Amino acid sequence: MVGAIFFFLPFGAVALTLSFTARRRFRNGDESGAVRASRWAKRFMILTYVVGVIIYLLIIVSLLALGAFSS
Numbered sequence: 001m002v003g004a005i006f007f008f009l010p011f012g013a014v015a016l017t018l019s020f021t022a023r024r025r026f027r028n029g030d031e032s033g034a035v036r037a038s039r040w041a042k043r044f045m046i047l048t049y050v051v052g053v054i055i056y057l058l059i060i061v062s063l064l065a066l067g068a069f070s071s
Helices: 002-006 009-027 031-066
Strands: none
Touching (some): 002 009, 002 031, 009 031
């Protein structure tokens, strides 16, 4: 949940939705559907972290290039 909020919210929201779907499917006895939803949730969470780190790095590099941290 923290990664979804602090890194890249659109993909994080999809990952959270898929994780809740996996939990619901498992409770209803659909194990194969739960495993499938869980794998997709994991993929989207990894994508959330990767895209978030890239965005943060681009922001830092842009600020360094503009001289925002120079005194």
